[in-house]
Amino acid sequence: MRLVxxxxxxxxAGRLTAHLPRARRLxxxxxxxxxxxxxETGSYKPLNWMNPPCxxxxxxxxxxxxxxxxxxxxxxxxxxxxxxxxxxxxEIHLDVDHELGKDPGLIKDGVEAHLQxxxxxxxxxxxxxxxxxxxxxxxxxxxxDILAKDATGQTVAIEIKRRGEIDGxxxxxxxLELLNRDAAIAPVRGIFAAQEIKPQAMTLAKDRGxxxxxxxxxxxxxxxxxxxxxxx
Amino acid sequence: MRLVxxxxxxxxAGRLTAHLPRARRLxxxxxxxxxxxxxETGSYKPLNWMNPPCxxxxxxxxxxxxxxxxxxxxxxxxxxxxxxxxxxxxEIHLDVDHELGKDPGLIKDGVEAHLQxxxxxxxxxxxxxxxxxxxxxxxxxxxxDILAKDATGQTVAIEIKRRGEIDGxxxxxxxLELLNRDAAIAPVRGIFAAQEIKPQAMTLAKDRGxxxxxxxxxxxxxxxxxxxxxxx
DNA sequence: ATCTTAATTTCGGCA
DNA sequence: TGCCGAAGTTAAGAT
Numbered sequence: 280m281r282l283v284x285x286x287x288x289x290x291x292a293g294r295l296t297a298h299l300p301r302a303r304r305l306x307x308x309x310x311x312x313x314x315x316x317x318x319e320t321g322s323y324k325p326l327n328w329m330n331p332p333c334x335x336x337x338x339x340x341x342x343x344x345x346x347x348x349x350x351x352x353x354x355x356x357x358x359x360x361x362x363x364x365x366x367x368x369x370e371i372h373l374d375v376d377h378e379l380g381k382d383p384g385l386i387k388d389g390v391e392a393h394l395q396x397x398x399x400x401x402x403x404x405x406x407x408x409x410x411x412x413x414x415x416x417x418x419x420x421x422x423x424d425i426l427a428k429d430a431t432g433q434t435v436a437i438e439i440k441r442r443g444e445i446d447g448x449x450x451x452x453x454x455l456e457l458l459n460r461d462a463a464i465a466p467v468r469g470i471f472a473a474q475e476i477k478p479q480a481m482t483l484a485k486d487r488g489x490x491x492x493x494x495x496x497x498x499x500x501x502x503x504x505x506x507x508x509x510x511x
Numbered sequence: 512m513r514l515v516x517x518x519x520x521x522x523x524a525g526r527l528t529a530h531l532p533r534a535r536r537l538x539x540x541x542x543x544x545x546x547x548x549x550x551e552t553g554s555y556k557p558l559n560w561m562n563p564p565c566x567x568x569x570x571x572x573x574x575x576x577x578x579x580x581x582x583x584x585x586x587x588x589x590x591x592x593x594x595x596x597x598x599x600x601x602e603i604h605l606d607v608d609h610e611l612g613k614d615p616g617l618i619k620d621g622v623e624a625h626l627q628x629x630x631x632x633x634x635x636x637x638x639x640x641x642x643x644x645x646x647x648x649x650x651x652x653x654x655x656d657i658l659a660k661d662a663t664g665q666t667v668a669i670e671i672k673r674r675g676e677i678d679g680x681x682x683x684x685x686x687l688e689l690l691n692r693d694a695a696i697a698p699v700r701g702i703f704a705a706q707e708i709k710p711q712a713m714t715l716a717k718d719r720g721x722x723x724x725x726x727x728x729x730x731x732x733x734x735x736x737x738x739x740x741x742x743x
Numbered sequence: 744a745t746c747t748t749a750a751t752t753t754c755g756g757c758a
Numbered sequence: 759t760g761c762c763g764a765a766g767t768t769a770a771g772a773t
Contacts, residue, residue: 284611291751295751297619302611303612309553310551311551313555319512319541319543319612319614320563321543322563324555326614326617328554362751375605379516379535379536380535381534381551382534382536386532387527388528389766391765420677420711446681449678526766556767592766623749672749
């Protein structure tokens with residue numbers, strides 16, 4: 280990875296057109312050919328960037344640029360699309376190169392997929408006597424997170440979110456509308472399950488006859504290791 | 512901005528739990544207190560990060576870490592939330608500090624607002640004889656991108672997206688429901704216009720009687736410069 | 744301050 | 759490979 284701190288201006292043309300006036304910035308040239316342009320502020324998103332794979336070339340400044348004090352022009356272009364980034368370099372304050380090698384990558388824990396897995400394994404959390412039909416039940420408009428049957432034999436569609444907001448209720452509503460057209464499983468009722476449900480989402484769900492279920496991730500995780508369950 | 516290239520391992524605990532095994536990486540400490548951890552690959556998103564404002568402190572490694580060869584531990588915590596990042600440093604290969612100063616910021620051009628402007632100017636793209644009523648037509652639940660009348664005199668509500676996905680159809684559906692309660696303009700039909708429309712969104716739109724219109728940004732942009740239009 | 748919507752979204756999973 | 763949905767989404771604009 281090559282790190283350059285330089286006074287530069289940038290022009291991007293691709294999915295949109297953008298320009299960065301002259302200022303001191305960090306230019307980060309990754310081993311995969313990508314480039315990121317960072318400033319002192321702003322969260323992790325760079326001011327400008329080019330995704331790999333891309334071509335990098337150095338050009339002599341034309342007269343117009345020389346008069347402005349440009350000492351070099353960098354051209355970075357996307358190989359697959361027409362995106363182009365032009366960087367005008369005025370002065371370089373740092374220029375170092377280090378090989379980082381391959382990264383083993385991030386190990387994550389505690390995302391939506393986990394919640395789904397846990398609830399499928401502990402389906403009785405939606406009500407005693409409930410039985411799992413299947414996870415990721417496919418419909419023409421997308422997969423329903425969990426399809427189950429309750430103690431009375433009624434089909435239940437469950438939408439799981441980490442944070443329950445209005446669009447999750449909308450999503451479940453669409454599924455229910457579709458599923459209820461299928462005579463084989465209708466009538467289907469809905470459960471909106473999340474670690475946290477926003478009041479607005481709760482209100483909308485109730486208004487549509489959808490039950491809400493707050494999931495306790497920690498408790499579910501512990502339960503999944505409950506030795507009793509091995510003999511259940 | 513401080514740039515450190517170091518052999519390190521990272522543990523994040525916050526909205527999720529994540530771990531990065533030991534490897535050589537770039538640690539970027541911005542002036543606003545944020546930190547980014549980048550590897551040689553991957554697009555602009557860092558492997559791990561902490562958003563400003565945050566507290567930074569250096570800790571002596573405990574025995575368990577010393578045995579692993581840790582020479583220092585960095586603790587970065589979010590001020591507002593409970594998020595914490597622990598970085599174990601094994602070896603430092605670069606450590607430089609440069610002041611970048613304030614950045615003048617990015618100037619953009621060519622996003623969704625542009626599409627709306629172009630379609631309003633070329634409203635006949637939705638059908639010959641169509642006429643613009645107005646852009647950003649206000650309703651209690653938000654502005655409809657474009658309201659128009661077709662050749663038959665029927666009111667048309669248009670939702671514009673760069674990429675048409677399901678939530679855009681939902682949005683238009685809500686507007687149509689509301690607009691159709693207004694006797695002065697009802698009945699209102701809907702058009703979902705985008706540069707690209709996802710199959711599922713297309714399906715849902717058709718199911719709800721909403722037409723779809725693919726917008727050719729380049730063609731529309733060229734048309735808007737058509738010299739004939741100056742004399743039309 | 745809070746909520747809504749766009750993003751050069753990026754990223755991972757599955758058909 | 760393409761499509762779909764989640765993300766520690768982030769970020770910008772409106773209420």
